[in-house]
Amino acid sequence: MVESRHLPKVVERFLRYVRIDTQSDRDSTSHPSTERQKDLSRLLAEELRGLGLADAEMDGYGYVYATLPSTLPKEEATATPVLALLAHVDTAQDEPGGPVEPQIHFAYDGSAIALPGDPSVLVDPARSAALLEHVGHDLITSDGTTLLGSDDKAGCAVIMQLVEDLLAKPSMPRPPVRICFTVDEEIGCGVDKLDLERLGAEVAYTIDGSGTGTLSYETFNAAQAAIEVSGINVHPGYAKDVMANATTILAGILSRLPAAEAPETTENREGYYCALELSGSISLARTKILLRDFTSEGLERRKQRIEELAEEARQAHPRATIEVEVTDQYKNMKSYIEATDPRTVSFAFAAAEEMGIEIETELVRGGTDGSRLSEMGLPTPNVFNGGYDYHSRFEWNTVQNLEASLAYLERLVRYWAEHGNEAGPGGSGDD
Numbered sequence: 001m002v003e004s005r006h007l008p009k010v011v012e013r014f015l016r017y018v019r020i021d022t023q024s025d026r027d028s029t030s031h032p033s034t035e036r037q038k039d040l041s042r043l044l045a046e047e048l049r050g051l052g053l054a055d056a057e058m059d060g061y062g063y064v065y066a067t068l069p070s071t072l073p074k075e076e077a078t079a080t081p082v083l084a085l086l087a088h089v090d091t092a093q094d095e096p097g098g099p100v101e102p103q104i105h106f107a108y109d110g111s112a113i114a115l116p117g118d119p120s121v122l123v124d125p126a127r128s129a130a131l132l133e134h135v136g137h138d139l140i141t142s143d144g145t146t147l148l149g150s151d152d153k154a155g156c157a158v159i160m161q162l163v164e165d166l167l168a169k170p171s172m173p174r175p176p177v178r179i180c181f182t183v184d185e186e187i188g189c190g191v192d193k194l195d196l197e198r199l200g201a202e203v204a205y206t207i208d209g210s211g212t213g214t215l216s217y218e219t220f221n222a223a224q225a226a227i228e229v230s231g232i233n234v235h236p237g238y239a240k241d242v243m244a245n246a247t248t249i250l251a252g253i254l255s256r257l258p259a260a261e262a263p264e265t266t267e268n269r270e271g272y273y274c275a276l277e278l279s280g281s282i283s284l285a286r287t288k289i290l291l292r293d294f295t296s297e298g299l300e301r302r303k304q305r306i307e308e309l310a311e312e313a314r315q316a317h318p319r320a321t322i323e324v325e326v327t328d329q330y331k332n333m334k335s336y337i338e339a340t341d342p343r344t345v346s347f348a349f350a351a352a353e354e355m356g357i358e359i360e361t362e363l364v365r366g367g368t369d370g371s372r373l374s375e376m377g378l379p380t381p382n383v384f385n386g387g388y389d390y391h392s393r394f395e396w397n398t399v400q401n402l403e404a405s406l407a408y409l410e411r412l413v414r415y416w417a418e419h420g421n422e423a424g425p426g427g428s429g430d431d
């Protein structure tokens with residue numbers, strides 16, 4: 001139960017925001033994919049205006065833009081990069097998105113908790129070992145019938161509270177800050193309608209990372225291989241030395257993909273091949289295979305391997321025609337960050353060090369809004385928001401983690417004000 005005991009403002013915000021159902025919908029073709037996302041966007045814009053950010057506005061797509069002016073002397077402020085802070089309002093489709101009834105389990109004791117709305121949903125250290133690192137925390141979960149939506153309402157709440165806190169500390173140095181709330185991140189469209197020019201930032205962070213003390217700025221290098229096998233279809237009873245069965249030839253190729261390099265057999269820094277889809281008849285068979293690797297050499301090796309498998313199949317089945325088309329999808333965001341402003345990473349580490357937090361790099365085994373923004377020229381690492389077990393009814397965050405994320409973000413913003421106008425390594429843009 002949410003008791004009426006005193007809660008930090010960031011937590012009060014969080015509890016209010018998670019109650020608003022903002023689930024996105026990957027089958028929708030509208031922007032945003034669901035109108036309900038605007039319910040939260042509208043509220044956030046309103047609250048920002050209420051706090052004093054007069055230009056806060058939601059656009060027609062549900063994106064919110066606002067400016068938090070710098071407190072630096074004018075000259076210094078212009079020499080300091082404009083910093084954008086982003087979070088997404090939508091929640092994932094994997095589980096019911098509402099109505100969310102948040103629960104606070106004060107002074108968590110490390111045992112399994114059966115959630116009241118569906119006691120079969122156990123928030124259990126046996127399943128989520130990180131819970132044991134949060135004994136004594138005030139745990140926040142849903143009632144078990146929905147997801148919690150900490151992904152990414154924790155980010156929304158932290159940014160909103162940061163704005164309020166910074167406005168109350170006018171003597172604390174801060175760079176020019178742009179606030180942006182996005183939609184449809186969960187369906188991979190979070191930056192589709194984002195107006196980069198309107199955002200007008202030079203460096204950015206998404207506050208959407210799971211855990212505490214984590215920073216993500218490395219993603220896969222990604223490509224997709226399409227293989228098309230054209231066979232020869234004749235009556236199967238009279239097919240000897242004539243038929244070329246596209247389906248079995250393609251199945252043979254797929255069966256030779258290394259089983260130890262599949263999504264289900266790899267983790268951390270290991271790349272993979274993933275047969276994404278398959279269709280076939282005797283005369284024509286097609287597949288698409290995802291290729292993923294953290295290094296560009298590794299990705300090249302995977303492309304090469306696909307070509308080799310196709311060539312071997314050509315030799316074995318000369319009557320069939322086998323075509324391979326490889327398309328690059330995205331690059332490791334680290335390469336874009338290094339090319340634009342690597343201080344987004346080094347400052348994130350330095351600010352943590354000032355606070356005595358050890359940053360753990362979390363590799364992103366997929367694309368993110370930040371990776372797409374980085375590719376578009378806005379270097380955007382992802383900062384932790386305290387949440388765990390995203391996209392599930394087991395999802396949780398804690399009062400203390402929300403506060404930690406807020407405190408860290410404040411320090412990070414301040415760090416940019418104090419160091420952002422120094423030419424960092426590769427960050428001056430002069431070379």
Ligand SMILES: [Zn+2]
Binds near residue numbers: 088151185
């Ligand atoms: Zn997220």
